[in-house]
Structures are given as C-alpha cells and as structure tokens.
Amino acid sequence: MSAGSAIFAGHFAGRRVVVTGAARGIGLGIAQAFASCGAAVLLLDRDPGVAEAATELVSQGLEASAAVVDLTDDAEVKAVFAGVRERWGALDVLVNNAGIITISEIENLSTADFARVLAVNTTAAFAATREAVPLLRAAGGGSVLNASSGQGRQGFIYTPHYAASKMGVIGMSQSLAKELAPDGIRVNCYCPGIVETEMWAYNDSEWGRRLGDYRPGELIAEWIADIPLKRPAAVADVANLLLFLASDAGSYITGQAINVDGGMFMS
Ligand SMILES: NC(=O)c1ccc[n+]([C@@H]2O[C@H](COP(=O)([O-])OP(=O)(O)OC[C@H]3O[C@@H](n4cnc5c(N)ncnc54)[C@H](O)[C@@H]3O)[C@@H](O)[C@H]2O)c1
Numbered sequence: 001m002s003a004g005s006a007i008f009a010g011h012f013a014g015r016r017v018v019v020t021g022a023a024r025g026i027g028l029g030i031a032q033a034f035a036s037c038g039a040a041v042l043l044l045d046r047d048p049g050v051a052e053a054a055t056e057l058v059s060q061g062l063e064a065s066a067a068v069v070d071l072t073d074d075a076e077v078k079a080v081f082a083g084v085r086e087r088w089g090a091l092d093v094l095v096n097n098a099g100i101i102t103i104s105e106i107e108n109l110s111t112a113d114f115a116r117v118l119a120v121n122t123t124a125a126f127a128a129t130r131e132a133v134p135l136l137r138a139a140g141g142g143s144v145l146n147a148s149s150g151q152g153r154q155g156f157i158y159t160p161h162y163a164a165s166k167m168g169v170i171g172m173s174q175s176l177a178k179e180l181a182p183d184g185i186r187v188n189c190y191c192p193g194i195v196e197t198e199m200w201a202y203n204d205s206e207w208g209r210r211l212g213d214y215r216p217g218e219l220i221a222e223w224i225a226d227i228p229l230k231r232p233a234a235v236a237d238v239a240n241l242l243l244f245l246a247s248d249a250g251s252y253i254t255g256q257a258i259n260v261d262g263g264m265f266m267s
Helices: 003-007 025-036 050-059 074-088 111-138 160-183 198-211 218-225 235-246
Strands: 016-020 040-045 063-068 093-096 142-147 185-192 257-260
Touching (some): 003 025, 003 235, 016 074, 016 111, 025 063, 025 093, 025 235, 040 050, 040 074, 074 111, 111 142, 111 185, 142 160, 160 185, 185 235, 198 218, 235 257
Parallel strands (some): 016 040, 016 093, 040 063, 093 142, 142 185
C-alpha cells in the first residue's frame, strides 16, 4: 500500500470515481489508489485490456469495473456517462488521465497528427468533463483532475502539439474552475515530470535518437540526474497527489496546476 493510500484509507468509501486511460501506467495506478481508499472506480480506456485491469483490482478485493471507450468519439463518451448516470446516478471524482504523445521534427508532423494529440489530451478531457458535470452536480459537488505535464510548464523540442495540448488543458481547467465553483466542483491539473511508463519508453527512444547517440535508458538517466530529488516519479507519487486534491483536505484548492516531478520544474 502506498503512503497516500494509507493516509486516505477509507476516505473515499461511498464515493464514485471515473479514471480515463486506466488500462495501464499512471491511470491504472490512480484507479488502484482511489479503490484502495474505498471508492467505487470505473476504469475507461480504448484498450480492451482495461477489462483485465479492473478484474485484477477486483481480485484484490477492490470495487472496480471497466468500459472500453475511445474518448475522442463524442457519441461513445456520451454513452459511457449515460451508463454512469444509470448505474450510480451521480459522480464524485473524474480523472481525465488518458493521453498520447508523438515526437517528430516539424517537417514530418502532419496537421492530422497535431490535431490527434490535441483531440485526446485536451478535447477529450473537455468532452468527458461536460458529460460528467450534471453527475458531479447531482453528488452536490466534486473534483475534476486533468493530466497536464512538465510540458504544461515549458515546451520540449519536437513536441509542439503535445506542449500545446498540455498547456491547453491548464487554461481549460482554470476556465472551468471559475464556471463550476458555485456548484462545489473543483477543477485542477497534475503535472508529472518523468514517470517510467510505456509512454516514457517511447519518449526515451524517440528523443534519444534525435538528441544524440543515446542507447535505451541513457537519455532518461541523464534527465533524472538533473532532477533535484534524483529519481523518476513512481506512479504512486502521482496518485498520492490526486488523492489529496480530491479529498476533503483539498477542498480549498481549485484552478491549480501542481507539479509532481521531484523539483524538475519550480513554476
Ligand atoms: N509518463 C510520463 O512521464 C508522463 C509525464 C507527464 C504527463 N504524463 C501524462 O500522464 C497521462 C498518463 O500517461 P502514461 O505515461 O500512463 O501513458 P500510457 O501511454 O502508459 O497510458 C495512456 C493510456 O491512455 C489510453 N488512451 C490513449 N488514447 C485514448 C483514447 N482516445 N481513448 C481512451 N483511452 C486512450 C491508452 O490506451 C493508455 O492506456 C497522460 O495524459 C500523459 O500525457 C505522463
């Protein structure tokens, strides 16, 4: 059990949580953390493996279920939240975690690829939030947590679309935080630095071969050496922040983007 799950043990009992991009990586860790603290969690992903991920949580004695959904398809998003309404009638926490990245020189980055990254990282978070708002209102308020990134703070080379999407999600969250505050709905972003997921394996190899003659793992090691806390984030480090933000202890925090990156970025 992670430190956050121990601190918030039982805190989310009776609360209903939806986590997107939950078949693996950070999203799966977030789903597990909320479920470990007593929540009923619905895991969403376009990857059918999300069903197995939920089954694994259930086998740990946790309350979890799954639905396969492409979050860039508005009709699918509407249908999945209609299902949430039917089943739970209300929602306490929405985590818009699903995300994609590609790394490419500008000459090779098509407008369609640029739009695809925005569609998942920014627009899908908007669409899911729009569908969730009536359910969050029905719960008497709640928490929306959106995945941004270190690239929500500063653009990296070869990822103009990803940086735009992750800065965009912060602006969107600030706007929605103002609109939804009267309903008791708080909207915040989390900005991970380096988390060693499948996404990072791709980053390491694609940035590595463009930025020098790096062998697998060498670039990430170099970047980690520059992090003040000298290690990458564990998935649980990110989940711990989300438990706090969604908890009653985070009730005065809205419209914020919070770095969870070992000090990689300090603004
Ligand atoms: N790994 C890192 O170092 C890092 C750093 C900063 C921010 N982030 C952000 O954190 C989030 C999670 O990252 P991760 O490393 O776990 O990534 P990951 O690639 O391991 O997992 C992302 C999940 O999102 C799902 N997904 C993608 N497009 C989808 C769609 N259209 N509909 C439904 N599901 C979809 C994928 O199937 C996958 O299961 C992302 O938003 C990412 O941008 C990650």
